[in-house]
Amino acid sequence: MTDSQDQINLLLERLELLLKRQDEFSKEINILRKDINLLRETQVDTSLSDTISTTAPLQAKESTEKVVQDSVIGTQPAKTQVEKELSGIKKTPILKLDIEKFIGENLINKIGIVITVIGVAIGAKYSIEHELISPLTRIILGYLAGAGLLGFGIKLKQKFENYSAVLVSGAMAIFYFITFAAFSFYNLFPQGMAFALMVVFTVFTVVAAINYNRQVIALIGLVGAYAIPFLLSEGSNEVMVLFSYMAIINIGILIIAFKKYWKPLYYSSFGLTWLMFFVWFISKYETEQHFGMAMTFLSLFFLIFYMAFLGYKLLQKEKFGITDVILLLFNSMIFFGLGYSILHNQEAGKQLLGLFTLINALIHFVVGFIIYRQKLADVNLFYFIIGLVLVFITIAIPVQLNGNWVTLLWAGEATLLFWLGRSKHVTIYEKLSYPLMLLAVFSIFEDWSWVYGGYDPADSGTKITPLLNLNFLTSLLTICAFGYMYWIDLRERNSPNNKEPRNSYQTLISYSIPVVLVLIIYFALRIELVTYWDQLYLDSALVITPEGHDQPSYFWDYNIRSIRDIWTINYTLLFVSAFSLINIKKLKSHQLGVFSIVINCLVIAFFLFVGLYELSELRESYLDRNNSQYYHIGTWNIIMRYVSYIFVGITLLATYWYNKQEFLKLRFNIGYDLLLYISLLWISSSELINWMDILEFAQSYKLGLSILWGVYALLLIVLGIWKNKKHLRIMAFALFGVTLIKLFLYDISHLDTLAKTIVFVSLGVLLLIISFLYNKYKHIITNETKE
Known part of the structure; x- marks a missing residue:
């Protein structure tokens, strides 16, 4: 009881304390009301008093409840809502003043100086076109306008530094274009004096930009000067003057680069310089007149920007982004x-292309060496510079060499860089290997197109022995290179020490390398096969002038082309089957499995559409015996189809094995059944036509096919009931429907009475058998489970 009484006494004391605080809040509210009345008398915003007077009682109540809560839990009362609102009201004008300051002090003056410079330029152009004043007067007035603007800007520097900087930059732009005009258009200055003035203006602009620490001076004063030749004229024929003028401006930017890193300045000058040079090169460049000058200024601009990009970073030892x-x-x-x-x-320049490329590599090597020895930057920049060295050395290879050596060197270098990058964990080397892989792939395809497509029957030196030639050796070495890279990728990917997450480009490369490897293997062998048959076809050419004819006749063994196409399809069937077997037994890749199944189906479909047609062409040639007096036409034209069936069977079997693999986690029973039974129907129909053609049965395309399709549909019904496969029965119904449509729309109009009788009776009997089977086994069909 004593403890309970003590707690009651403690709570009563806190209640009295809160009541006293409530009285204090009431007094504070009264004081606030008096202050509001005082503000109202001085005519300050009346909305403030209305808001506080209407919300004060409620806020007081909320504040009291908050104090009670804080007292019970032993905390201090929080800042009242009234105080928060008052503090918010005080901050609002500050935001408005900041926006106003930005517009008035920064934005408007920059727009104004740009408009002023453009106005002066337009005025100068107008005066020039209408000859209102003499050239000398124009130049003097221009200098006076610039000097006045400059003096006014300097005078305002102490009090209005930002505004002063804008005026100074505009004045320097005016000085630039007035000097350019005086020399280029009016010849008022000798070349030396014009350049001296521009150097002075450049030095002053550089000093002013650094002194003011304002990028706007450099941006408007230097980069803005690029537009001067185009504002004054449609263009100047004095290309030397123009490029010298640009070089002076860029040297100023280079000097600034050692003190400041102003990206907009670099971007603008970089883009404008190369744009102007490129436009001039494609529109005005003439080798006889401009060769030396073009190379000189091209090199000068390159070195200026190279040093400008590196200068500040190296001096300040900042990392490169x-x-x-x-x-x-x-x-x-x-x-x-x-x-x-x-x-x-240029004729002599063609002999220097390799040297020029190596000079590029040498420049980057010297820079990389200096960076490494002086430790002027982070290691990534060094790797990047050395990567450029390797790139230009690589590019120098095709400039001086041709053919297979290019492919081998690129493939070898790509393999080396990929091994260094992936094994030594130097990312930049791995990234540099990617474009080299691409170059190697393009190069080997180009080799194939040039070498294998250039056979001349009249030139025995162009004949290629299949599999025993330098080009195939190049293909094998390239295959080894990509195979080794794929092995490295697998090893590092499956290494227990490799705990780093794979990024998107590494994932892409992991998929791309095996795809490229498979493609190179496929085409390397395929092109050897195709080239062999192409050479035989070209060698079969005959030019014969028949008796009594003046014009010669040209003959080729066209069977060779059909045999070439069929063997190409057979090779493709064998290749995709072997690829499927390797994946099933060794790789066990889900992605490769899905890809392989799709490719298998496409290749089988290609055989059904194209391969069977070529086989039918060989049969027609065997039966017609065209040009048999010149070329041997034997039973191989018929036997070829059964060789092809073996390859189709192997591919179907390989696809079936995929259906049983656990790693694939894919069951496509219905899809495989459709592929299998459609292929069997297609091949059976082709075989029926083949043998009826050989046996000279005239109704093969009508009577025979209709009966075959009806029997095949019956077999599908039987299999569908026996194997409890509903999709086979549906397929049979579809086939019967097609057969009946063919019967009524095509067969009837072309068959004689006996043939019609046979077809109708046969199909009628088949339909009756199907109906009987459905009735007899309806309990099985009704109770079968879905697969």
């Missing part, structure tokens, strides 16, 4: 691409 790497790569590729084109269009 992806954007920096892309800029370096673009700069290198543009320089090489344009330089290659310039040299290739």
Whole structure:
């Protein structure tokens, strides 16, 4: 009882304390009301007093309840809602003032200076076109306008630094284009004086940009100067002057690069310089006139941007981001691409293409060596630079060499880089191997198209011995290279020490390498087979002038082309079957299994559509004996079809084995039955036509096929009932429907009375048998379970 009484006393004391605090809140509310009345008298926002006066009692109540709650749990009362609203009201004008400040102090002045510069340029252009004032007066007035703007900007620097910076940048842009116009259009200055003035302006712009620490000065003053030649004229024929002018501007940007890293400045100057150079190159470049100048300025621009991109980063020892790497790569590729084109269009330059490519590699090597020795940057930049060295050395190979050596060197280098990247965990090397893989694939396909497509029967030196030639050896070595890369990928992927998650590009490469490997193996063997038959076909050419004719006749053994196509299909059937067997026994890949099943079905369908047609062509040739006096036509034309059936059977069997594999986790019983029974029906129909043609039975396409299809449908019904396969019975009904449509729409109009009788009676009997089977085994059909 004593403890309970103590707790009651404690709660009563807290209640008295809260009542006292409630009185204090009431006093504070009264004070707030007085303050509101005072604000109302001074005509400050009346909405504030209305809001507080109407919400104060409720807020006081909420605050009291909060205090009671806080007192019970032993915490201090929180900041009231009134105080929060008042603090929010005070912050609102600050946001408005910031927006207003941005527009008034930053945005408007930049728009104004751009419009001013454009206006001066347009005015100068107008005065030039209408000859309102003399050239000298135009130039003097231009300099005076720039000087006035510059002086006004400098005067305002102390109090309005940002505004002053914009004015100074506009003044420098005016100085640039006035000097350019004075020299290029009016010849008022000698070349030396014009360049001296531009150097002075560039130095002043650089110093001002660094002194103000404002990127806008460099951006408007230097990059904006690129537009000057186009504002003043449609273009200048003084290409040397234009490029020299651009070089001076870019040197200024280079100097700034050692102090500041202003990306918009680099992006703008980089894009404008190469755009102007490229447009000039494709529209105005003439090898006889511009070769030396083009190579000089191309190299100068490349080196300026190379040093500009590297300068600040190396001095400040900052890491390179992806954007920096892309800029370096673009700069290198543009320089090489344009330089290659310039040299290739010049007779002597063609002999220097390999040297030019190696010079590119040497430049990057020197930079990479300096970075490595001085430890000026992170290791990724060093790997990237060395990667560029390897790339240009690689590119130099096809410039000086041709054919198989290119493919082998690219495949070998791709294998080396992939091994280094994946085994030594140097990501940049692995990434550099990807384009080399692509180059190797393109190169070997190009080799095949040039070598195997260039056989000339009149030139024995072009004849290729199947499997025993340098081109096939190249294919084998390329296969070994990609096979080794695939083995490395499997080893590293399944290694217990490899705990790093695989990213998207590694996953893509893991799928791409085996696909490329399989394609190269398939085409390497296929092209040997096709080339063998193509050479036989070309060698079979005969030119004969029959007696009594003036014009010669040309003959070829067309059977060879059909045999070539059939053997190509047979090889493809064997290849996909072997691939299926390897996956079933060794690889056990689910993805490869699904891919293999689809390919098997497509190849079988191709045989049914194309292969059987070619076999029918061989049969027709055997029966007609066309050109038999020139070429041997034997029973092989008939036997070929049964050889092909063996390969089709192997492919069907390989596909069936997939249906039994646990790793595939895929059951396609219905799909396989459709593939099997449609193939059997198609081949049986072809065989029926084949033998009825041989036996010269005229109604083979009508009577025989209708009866065959009816019997086949009956067999499907029997199998469907026996094996409890509903889909076979449905397939039989569909086949019967097609047969009946053929019977009434086609057969009746072409068959004689006896044939019609045979067909109708046969199909009628078959239908009766089917009906009998359904009635006899209806309990099985009704109670069968779905698969």
